[in-house]
Amino acid sequence: MLRRVLVANRGEIAVRVIRAAHELGIEAVAVYSTADRDAMHVRIADRAVCIGPPPATDSYLNIPSVVAAAGTTGCDAVHPGYGFLAENPAFVHACEQSDLVFVGPGADVMERMGDKVRAKAELAAAGVPVVPGTDRATSLPETAAVADDLGYPILLKASAGGGGKGMRLVDGRAALEGAFQMASGEALAAFGDGSLYVEKALIPARHVEVQVLTDGQGGVLTLGERECSIQRRHQKLIEESPSPALTPERREAMEAAAERACAAIGYRNAGTFEFLLGPDGEFYFIELNARLQVEHPVSELVTGIDLVHGQLRVAAGEPLPVTGRAPRRGHAIELRINAEDPRRGFAPSPGQVERFRPPLGPGVRVDTHVEDGLVVPPYYDSLLAKLIVWAEDRHGAIARGRRALAELEVTGVPTTRELALDILHSEQFVAGSYSTSFIEEAEHLLPALRAR
Numbered sequence: 455m456l457r458r459v460l461v462a463n464r465g466e467i468a469v470r471v472i473r474a475a476h477e478l479g480i481e482a483v484a485v486y487s488t489a490d491r492d493a494m495h496v497r498i499a500d501r502a503v504c505i506g507p508p509p510a511t512d513s514y515l516n517i518p519s520v521v522a523a524a525g526t527t528g529c530d531a532v533h534p535g536y537g538f539l540a541e542n543p544a545f546v547h548a549c550e551q552s553d554l555v556f557v558g559p560g561a562d563v564m565e566r567m568g569d570k571v572r573a574k575a576e577l578a579a580a581g582v583p584v585v586p587g588t589d590r591a592t593s594l595p596e597t598a599a600v601a602d603d604l605g606y607p608i609l610l611k612a613s614a615g616g617g618g619k620g621m622r623l624v625d626g627r628a629a630l631e632g633a634f635q636m637a638s639g640e641a642l643a644a645f646g647d648g649s650l651y652v653e654k655a656l657i658p659a660r661h662v663e664v665q666v667l668t669d670g671q672g673g674v675l676t677l678g679e680r681e682c683s684i685q686r687r688h689q690k691l692i693e694e695s696p697s698p699a700l701t702p703e704r705r706e707a708m709e710a711a712a713e714r715a716c717a718a719i720g721y722r723n724a725g726t727f728e729f730l731l732g733p734d735g736e737f738y739f740i741e742l743n744a745r746l747q748v749e750h751p752v753s754e755l756v757t758g759i760d761l762v763h764g765q766l767r768v769a770a771g772e773p774l775p776v777t778g779r780a781p782r783r784g785h786a787i788e789l790r791i792n793a794e795d796p797r798r799g800f801a802p803s804p805g806q807v808e809r810f811r812p813p814l815g816p817g818v819r820v821d822t823h824v825e826d827g828l829v830v831p832p833y834y835d836s837l838l839a840k841l842i843v844w845a846e847d848r849h850g851a852i853a854r855g856r857r858a859l860a861e862l863e864v865t866g867v868p869t870t871r872e873l874a875l876d877i878l879h880s881e882q883f884v885a886g887s888y889s890t891s892f893i894e895e896a897e898h899l900l901p902a903l904r905a906r
Contacts, residue, residue: 463535468495474762487513531555580718591649612641618688658889698886755786795868808866873902
């Protein structure tokens with residue numbers, strides 16, 4: 455087992471990883487910017503190292519500073535969490551060159567899968583269905599020709615990254631040039647690469663992903679799927695497992711496809727294969743997230759498997775104790791509580807949290823770094839907490855989610871709590887008949903989205 459791990463992140467995921475490390479008897483070292491000197495992850499770690507000023511480029515994204523912090527504290531491994539450097543091959547290389555175990559896939563796999571066009575090509579060769587579109591980055595004239603062939607609407611997507619950045623839905627030829635320029639500029643700013651590729655837009659579609667955990671001996675464990683279609687601007691708000699849209703046969707087909715893909719690309723550690731489920735019920739691969747996902751607790755609650763424990767054990771060279779399909783039971787829902795104002799187009803809302811009281815009771819889990827008096831800085835992601843509920847069935851999970859949200863208290867900054875409550879009470883969500891366009895389509899039915 456590993457002896458000491460540096461947690462190269464902040465916020466709730468840093469707290470989550472530090473706690474998992476302590477449960478396995480591993481020392482945890484935190485890093486922090488000067489904006490986070492009083493943060494929870496700094497306090498609960500065994501040691502903490504300041505790596506720079508508040509801007510992420512000068513601290514959490516500064517590879518030499520992060521690697522130096524691991525070296526000076528005698529760490530033998532680095533856990534990247536998600537975001538920041540979690541999918542940066544250069545960071546993986548830097549860790550390897552400093553004899554640090556990177557808790558995640560190797561740099562080669564990460565680099566290949568980070569190129570979304572190449573990832574689609576490799577998985578298509580492995581027999582995994584992919585969304586119709588281009589197999590390489592395309593220029594504007596090439597995109598226009600492809601769009602005419604595929605038929606509108608189409609999606610423009612960044613070749614070098616995800617998370618909704620550099621993505622544009624184009625309904626017709628007249629809007630193509632402007633959308634292409636905006637998407638390319640956004641991709642260049644976010645990833646340093648403005649190249650785009652094209653996919654046929656599947657409308658309506660559902661966003662369903664399969665969680666995997668693999669070891670270094672060829673073992674693959676799939677932990678079922680997560681339904682992630684409740685989104686705003688391609689950013690997830692609510693996730694649940696199992697998906698109300700899948701039949702047992704479709705679920706097995708998706709997990710089998712993810713298992714084949716792991717073997718074909720040589721994947722190791724935790725990862726998530728993301729698929730679109732079309733209106734015809736067919737599924738198509740869109741991308742691989744070569745890291746732990748924000749919504750991983752959903753899979754943990756239905757399988758009883760701690761994914762961060764699994765990551766650390768695999769990184770230490772241990773084989774998986776079980777492979778194939780993880781047994782699962784009940785239904786879980788995750789509700790993201792962000793410091794954002796839904797009435798102002800989800801504008802980030804930095805400020806001071808005056809009071810934070812998480813809900814308690816059976817089947818309720820809260821992953822957070824928030825305490826009374828926390829200052830939410832303007833430099834980082836707006837996620838405050840993840841409220842995850844579990845029950846024997848979906849109806850019970852929805853009822854428990856409503857109860858837990860009603861008990862949750864967060865004052866001082868606007869949050870997405872009321873919107874989450876509105877969604878759980880909506881007819882479409884209760885019926886399980888929603889798609890990735892739910893927020894836009896149901897905006898008039900969700901009071902939390904109405905301007906004051």
